[in-house]
Amino acid sequence: MIVKPMRVGVVGAGIISEIYLTNMIHRFDNLEVVAICSQRMESARRRAAQFGIEARTLEEILADPTIELIVNLTPTPAHEDIIRRALSSGKHVYTEKTLTGSHATAFALRDLAAEKGLWLGAAPDTFLGAALQTARRAIDEGLLGEVHSFAVAANRDNRLLTSFYRFLNLPKGGVGYDYAVYHLTALVSLLGPVRQVAASVRAPYPTHIDINPAFPTFGQPIDTPNESQLMGILKMAGGAAGTIHFNSDSAMADQALFTLYGTEGILWIPDPNTFGGAVTFLPAGKDFEDRPLPRVLECPFDYGDNSRGLGPAEMAAAIRANRPCRASADMACHVLEVIDALIESGATDAFVDIHSTCERPRPLNGVNLD
Numbered sequence: 001m002i003v004k005p006m007r008v009g010v011v012g013a014g015i016i017s018e019i020y021l022t023n024m025i026h027r028f029d030n031l032e033v034v035a036i037c038s039q040r041m042e043s044a045r046r047r048a049a050q051f052g053i054e055a056r057t058l059e060e061i062l063a064d065p066t067i068e069l070i071v072n073l074t075p076t077p078a079h080e081d082i083i084r085r086a087l088s089s090g091k092h093v094y095t096e097k098t099l100t101g102s103h104a105t106a107f108a109l110r111d112l113a114a115e116k117g118l119w120l121g122a123a124p125d126t127f128l129g130a131a132l133q134t135a136r137r138a139i140d141e142g143l144l145g146e147v148h149s150f151a152v153a154a155n156r157d158n159r160l161l162t163s164f165y166r167f168l169n170l171p172k173g174g175v176g177y178d179y180a181v182y183h184l185t186a187l188v189s190l191l192g193p194v195r196q197v198a199a200s201v202r203a204p205y206p207t208h209i210d211i212n213p214a215f216p217t218f219g220q221p222i223d224t225p226n227e228s229q230l231m232g233i234l235k236m237a238g239g240a241a242g243t244i245h246f247n248s249d250s251a252m253a254d255q256a257l258f259t260l261y262g263t264e265g266i267l268w269i270p271d272p273n274t275f276g277g278a279v280t281f282l283p284a285g286k287d288f289e290d291r292p293l294p295r296v297l298e299c300p301f302d303y304g305d306n307s308r309g310l311g312p313a314e315m316a317a318a319i320r321a322n323r324p325c326r327a328s329a330d331m332a333c334h335v336l337e338v339i340d341a342l343i344e345s346g347a348t349d350a351f352v353d354i355h356s357t358c359e360r361p362r363p364l365n366g367v368n369l370d
Contacts, residue, residue, distance in 0.1 A: 129275025201346025
């Protein structure tokens with residue numbers, strides 16, 4: 001049966017829009033990108049010319065009855081207003097992370113979408129990539145036995161990033177909301193929801209020197225107020241517990257560590273900020289002399305390259321099939337509550353309970369989005 005492609009309007013024409021547009025136009029045939037808008041319309045016109053689509057205003061996109069899905073690629077502080085307007089216009093919405101700036105507003109938008117019978121989802125969609133789907137299959141098939149603990153760590157360098165990516169200095173642009181969200185979403189997709197958290201949160205460098213010669217503030221101090229160090233403990237509803245460690249005051253080359261510890265072995269997972277990479281399993285030995293070697297797991301899944309746009313494509317398939325999408329509002333709201341709780345714990349030096357829950361998203365079936 002031929003399924004009619006879903007017509008899409010894109011909001012936001014910044015750096016991330018190029019890979020989204022490339023994939024949504026040239027890779028996912030269930031999407032038909034119609035138009036793009038931006039607060040800076042010259043940026044929208046450049047992207048429109050690049051990809052052969054129309055540059056329109058947001059009002060024009062929302063007023064077009066043929067556009068069914070809005071893909072929102074704006075910075076987080078703009079999300080709530082854009083999503084609310086899109087839902088109120090009868091459009092389904094897929095947004096870049098995080099869903100909004102707080103879990104309270106995110107849950108309100110989730111409820112609005114449900115009230116209107118619309119789909120709402122959010123990045124990251126990297127958990128749908130080849131690596132994390134391979135890890136998910138290993139867990140579901142019992143390869144690790146019972147998973148009791150995990151350790152997740154990653155680094156970045158704000159001395160460089162905050163000069164070139166100014167959205168990192170906006171509210172909710174810190175290492176928790178902009179970076180840890182990938183790893184936390186991956187954890188929830190693999191192990192289920194979080195029950196309780198505790199954290200140490202620091203922002204030791206309130207300013208950095210602007211090293212980007214393209215900006216008028218080059219060579220001068222710029223405000224960098226967001227959290228840059230986040231270390232925590234997560235207790236999962238399913239019984240596992242583990243540690244997280246994010247430091248964006250470190251080296252530029254990301255060194256992501258993502259390890260699951262089970263009764264039957266250890267699983268090493270690639271950086272959840274990417275879609276692919278080798279998933280390596282170390283089996284448990286039977287005795288002191290039995291020392292199995294680690295092995296790379298076979299990966300039967302597609303989407304090992306930069307597949308941003310996979311989330312909207314999967315959502316479109318879900319809408320056509322009238323089923324929940326995998327990058328769901330429930331999971332996005334839950335992960336956002338976890339991040340908010342980690343920040344709260346950093347301020348109070350106490351464990352914080354997580355009140356929401358969500359289902360683990362269904363695994364993909366090979367390259368099939370159904």
